[in-house]
Amino acid sequence: MDPSRKRKLRLVVALSAALLLATALIYTSFSASTEASKPSEIQPGKSYDVTGKVVKGSIEHRGDDLRFRIRDRDGTESVPVSYTGVVPDPFREGREVIVSGELANGTFVAERDSLVTKCPSKFTKDEQSS
Amino acid sequence: MEYALALVVLAVLVAAVVWLPLRRRGEEEQREETMLAELSAAKEAKYREIRDAELDHQMGKLSREDWRSVDRDLRAEAIEILRQLDRIEGRAPEGGIDR
Amino acid sequence: MAGVGSACLAVGLLTALYAVVASVYGARTRRREWISSGRRAIYCVAALSVTAFALLEAAFLRSDFSFALVAEGSSTDTPTFYKVTALWATQDGSLLLWVTLLSLFSTTVLFLTRRSLRDIAPYATAVLGCIAAFFLLLMVGWENPFDTLAMQPAEGAGLNPLLRHPAMMIHPPMLYTGYVGFSIPFAFAIGALIARRTGADWIRATRRFALIAWTFLGTGIMLGALWSYTELGWGGYWAWDPVENASLMPWLVGTAFLHSIMVQEKRGMLKVWNVSLICATFTLALMGTFLVRSGILESIHAFGASTIGVQFLVFIGLVIAVSAGLIIARLPHLRSEARLDSLLSREAFFLLNNLVLVGLCLVILWGTFFPLISEAITGTEASVGPPWFNRLVTPLALVLVLLTAIGPMLAWRRFTPSSLRRILTVPLAVVATVLVVLLALTDAVDSPPSLAMFCLVAFVLAAVGQELWRGTMARRTMSGESWPRALARLTGRNRRRYGGFLVHAGIAVLFLGVAASSAFLDQRDVRLSPGESFEVNGYHVTYREATAKLGGDSGGTGAPISFGAVLDVRKDGKHFVLRPSRNYYASGDPALGTISRFFEGEATSEVDVRWGLTRDVWLAVRPDIGSLEGPIREADAKFAESPGDVQALIVAALAERYRSDPPPAAFRAIASPLVVWIWIGGGIVVLGALVAAWPSPETRLRRVRSLYSARVGQELSRA
Numbered sequence: 019m020d021p022s023r024k025r026k027l028r029l030v031v032a033l034s035a036a037l038l039l040a041t042a043l044i045y046t047s048f049s050a051s052t053e054a055s056k057p058s059e060i061q062p063g064k065s066y067d068v069t070g071k072v073v074k075g076s077i078e079h080r081g082d083d084l085r086f087r088i089r090d091r092d093g094t095e096s097v098p099v100s101y102t103g104v105v106p107d108p109f110r111e112g113r114e115v116i117v118s119g120e121l122a123n124g125t126f127v128a129e130r131d132s133l134v135t136k137c138p139s140k141f142t143k144d145e146q147s148s
Numbered sequence: 149m150e151y152a153l154a155l156v157v158l159a160v161l162v163a164a165v166v167w168l169p170l171r172r173r174g175e176e177e178q179r180e181e182t183m184l185a186e187l188s189a190a191k192e193a194k195y196r197e198i199r200d201a202e203l204d205h206q207m208g209k210l211s212r213e214d215w216r217s218v219d220r221d222l223r224a225e226a227i228e229i230l231r232q233l234d235r236i237e238g239r240a241p242e243g244g245i246d247r
Numbered sequence: 248m249a250g251v252g253s254a255c256l257a258v259g260l261l262t263a264l265y266a267v268v269a270s271v272y273g274a275r276t277r278r279r280e281w282i283s284s285g286r287r288a289i290y291c292v293a294a295l296s297v298t299a300f301a302l303l304e305a306a307f308l309r310s311d312f313s314f315a316l317v318a319e320g321s322s323t324d325t326p327t328f329y330k331v332t333a334l335w336a337t338q339d340g341s342l343l344l345w346v347t348l349l350s351l352f353s354t355t356v357l358f359l360t361r362r363s364l365r366d367i368a369p370y371a372t373a374v375l376g377c378i379a380a381f382f383l384l385l386m387v388g389w390e391n392p393f394d395t396l397a398m399q400p401a402e403g404a405g406l407n408p409l410l411r412h413p414a415m416m417i418h419p420p421m422l423y424t425g426y427v428g429f430s431i432p433f434a435f436a437i438g439a440l441i442a443r444r445t446g447a448d449w450i451r452a453t454r455r456f457a458l459i460a461w462t463f464l465g466t467g468i469m470l471g472a473l474w475s476y477t478e479l480g481w482g483g484y485w486a487w488d489p490v491e492n493a494s495l496m497p498w499l500v501g502t503a504f505l506h507s508i509m510v511q512e513k514r515g516m517l518k519v520w521n522v523s524l525i526c527a528t529f530t531l532a533l534m535g536t537f538l539v540r541s542g543i544l545e546s547i548h549a550f551g552a553s554t555i556g557v558q559f560l561v562f563i564g565l566v567i568a569v570s571a572g573l574i575i576a577r578l579p580h581l582r583s584e585a586r587l588d589s590l591l592s593r594e595a596f597f598l599l600n601n602l603v604l605v606g607l608c609l610v611i612l613w614g615t616f617f618p619l620i621s622e623a624i625t626g627t628e629a630s631v632g633p634p635w636f637n638r639l640v641t642p643l644a645l646v647l648v649l650l651t652a653i654g655p656m657l658a659w660r661r662f663t664p665s666s667l668r669r670i671l672t673v674p675l676a677v678v679a680t681v682l683v684v685l686l687a688l689t690d691a692v693d694s695p696p697s698l699a700m701f702c703l704v705a706f707v708l709a710a711v712g713q714e715l716w717r718g719t720m721a722r723r724t725m726s727g728e729s730w731p732r733a734l735a736r737l738t739g740r741n742r743r744r745y746g747g748f749l750v751h752a753g754i755a756v757l758f759l760g761v762a763a764s765s766a767f768l769d770q771r772d773v774r775l776s777p778g779e780s781f782e783v784n785g786y787h788v789t790y791r792e793a794t795a796k797l798g799g800d801s802g803g804t805g806a807p808i809s810f811g812a813v814l815d816v817r818k819d820g821k822h823f824v825l826r827p828s829r830n831y832y833a834s835g836d837p838a839l840g841t842i843s844r845f846f847e848g849e850a851t852s853e854v855d856v857r858w859g860l861t862r863d864v865w866l867a868v869r870p871d872i873g874s875l876e877g878p879i880r881e882a883d884a885k886f887a888e889s890p891g892d893v894q895a896l897i898v899a900a901l902a903e904r905y906r907s908d909p910p911p912a913a914f915r916a917i918a919s920p921l922v923v924w925i926w927i928g929g930g931i932v933v934l935g936a937l938v939a940a941w942p943s944p945e946t947r948l949r950r951v952r953s954l955y956s957a958r959v960g961q962e963l964s965r966a
Contacts, residue, residue, distance in 0.1 A: 025587075028587075035602070042639065043610060043613050043639065046635060046638065047621075047635060048625075048629075050631055050632075050634070051617065051629035051630060052629060052630060052631075052632070053629045054627075054628040054630055055628075067630055079871065082772070082774055082913070104480050104481045104482075104772075104867075107479065107480060107849070107850055107851050108849065110847075131481065
């Protein structure tokens with residue numbers, strides 16, 4: 019095989035590999051993703067990553083379960099959450115959290131270990147946490 | 149007040165430091181010295197490649213013929229660099245190059 | 248003193264801008280004095296930044312709360328180590344750290360290249376000046392670390408307890424050294440493009456900086472993972488969080504760069520690829536710095552919209568535009584000097600390795616920015632989690648390790664196919680043995696990707712071992728030296744090659760740890776009262792008793808209250824004790840009661856880990872202080888106005904109550920195999936990088952000698 023054909027062949031192989039990777043990326047990410055949402059927007063029957071604030075006074079430890087209510091960042095309506103798994107250290111009422119799960123019978127049933135609490139603001143000038 | 153004073157003092161210091169070279173004006177680029185350093189580095193790299201190829205041959209990665217051919221190419225490239233070096237060194241001032 | 252610091256920054260900004268102007272003017276008019284002046288301006292920027300940095304550190308050390316930054320991030324009772332490191336826990340302080348590191352690195356490289364690279368260095372100076380100016384502008388204009396408070400508070404807010412861990416404090420400087428380090432080859436690449444000197448000179452001058460940057464960045468990433476494992480309560484070391492990914496991406500592309508520059512040095516190929524790679528690395532490094540401070544991605548670190556997010560985006564956009572524009576404009580100068588002779592050559596495998604690394608980076612980039620992408624395409628914001636990342640990254644990682652094994656065994660330019668059999672025999676035999684042993688004696692077959700990784704790791708280690716063996720043998724036949732001496736001379740004269748082999752071995756060991764610990768860990772979440780026990784991975788764990796300490800917590804972080812547990816762990820006659828605890832830091836919130844504020848502030852999990860070469864036993868406890876809530880509220884009411892020492896007595900009483908009659912506590916126990924090899928592998932990588940970066944004294948000697956011999960040869964031929 020003369021050099022220029024070799025090079026064309028290599029180019030074709032490389033491009034095909036890239037195309038394969040891109041297809042895998044796009045296909046898997048859209049099918050495996052969970053929708054990010056606010057507590058006020060979730061519907062039953064779909065899994066979501068819900069971002070919101072923990073309502074003050076709503077935290078309850080019931081045995082292995084953690085129960086609290088989550089509301090929109092700037093809102094008052096809240097949704098009850100039932101969660102099992104590791105509770106991050108910064109978890110506190112009034113803090114912003116992300117939790118994944120599904121709405122079932124009015125309660126947001128969270129996936130195990132999916133609770134993420136945002137570190138208290140380090141880099142914003144407006145929010146003061148003390 | 150402290151700010152303004154510090155501003156002035158520091159600005160003056162910096163200005164003094166960066167102005168010093170500007171006193172000697174009009175010096176042209178010493179191209180030869182630059183090219184010499186760069187060619188020497190290139191030559192060193194080429195010598196290292198020749199030695200690496202020899203090591204590869206001894207370790208059995210290259211057969212005798214393959215090594216011979218690679219060695220030939222590398223030495224030709226090294227000779228070209230040496231030629232360029234010679235051309236410049238012929239023009240360079242005597243007394244060696246200080247680093 | 249704050250005024251002096253601010254002045255340093257302001258003058259620094261002007262000086263950096265002057266450096267840009269002077270260097271470009273000197274380069275265009277070929278006037279050396281202007282180039283020299285521009286270089287000295289960079290030296291001045293370094294001096295000014297270091298001064299500003301020192302002033303700020305001094306303020307932290309003497310707890311000068313007139314500085315807003317000190318009041319925010321430190322307190323009189325913060326241990327000294329954390330006072331020093333609190334400087335870069337803040338946004339303003341971290342910007343100052345960036346500039347200081349950048350100007351110091353720039354000074355070093357410009358000093359070393361002051362007599363060489365005459366065409367490129369001025370433009371590189373200008374680029375470095377621009378970058379420094381950007382960061383200084385951010386500080387002068389928006390985030391001044393020397394802001395003062397009109398009313399000096401009596402006490403500072405103290406360092407966030409989550410950050411009170413040595414690894415967390417060294418992590419930012421390491422990362423920043425990595426990011427800053429990559430700006431040096433970037434600046435010289437841009438300079439080479441502008442000056443149309445696109446040979447390998449800019450690479451040779453900045454190669455070591457790229458390697459050092461890569462090492463620091465990698466260490467920083469590892470420290471972050473180590474912190475996550477030992478400090479956070481979930482027991483993992485990598486969560487594919489956007490901020491973690493942001494530091495990994497430039498590292499991956501940086502790795503590709505380190506390999507592909509070797510191809511350009513030796514064959515004059517891949518010129519376009521190399522400049523593009525370093526521009527991408529630097530862009531990703533900026534993005535890494537920026538991502539922590541932006542509000543664009545939901546993450547554990549994303550703190551909502553920040554004040555300098557837009558500026559960063561603009562600057563990154565500028566960098567991308569200038570890089571792309573320059574590369575396209577200089578395409579004719581970036582033609583390859585040679586062709587790829589054979590697919591069985593090191594060049595070909597380096598190219599493959601580059602493609603895999605860039606592929607990995609693209610996968611991670613896609614996954615990290617997927618929320619934005621999906622919002623743009625479908626209108627709803629969606630995100631992908633660790634399972635997706637693991638699914639896509641694992642096959643690429645396997646291919647990468649395979650290439651890592653084969654690459655070093657090849658030679659440059661070409662490889663004789665018949666010798667392939669001879670080269671591969673021993674390593675493949677080792678792999679086969681390992682495979683058989685694993686299948687027979689362990690249940691590794693339960694996780695095929697891990698099994699594949701184990702075999703590939705064995706392949707890499709066998710290949711590296713073989714290289715060392717054959718190289719030493721080859722030297723011995725030539726020089727007849729003893730074994731150790733031959734090995735030492737071999738590695739000494741080929742530091743880059745053998746340092747690189749060591750790095751590969753380290754990476755292989757690291758992947759071994761990752762594969763084993765992620766696929767074969769055993770985790771139990773239980774709720775126990777004292778006396779009860781449970782089993783994890785054959786270990787019998789008994790909750791012996793509760794502990795309650797006031798002040799003097801085991802981590803040295805200054806926590807007032809620390810509740811914990813003592814657990815006995817037994818297996819096969821071995822016995823050890825683990826003491827996990829939870830630290831409670833008092834809150835400064837005036838809305839809380841006097842006693843409850845001790846329990847309502849931040850709390851951190853102090854994990855206890857028993858390190859082991861074969862497996863780690865990791866334990867975290869979450870005490871249930873719910874039962875204390877009643878007494879705490881009573882105490883709030885009764886002792887609202889009491890002085891500090893009475894409060895301390897009450898807290899002590901509550902602590903004793905917890906200790907003597909503790910309610911069931913929640914425990915998480917993880918037994919993960921071979922985790923410690925991740926850290927060991929990382930250490931080997933650093934060692935290898937050191938060997939590869941070490942300047943060889945012999946080349947310098949040889950350079951002088953050959954100059955003379957060249958002159959001798961010349962004069963001889965003239966005579």
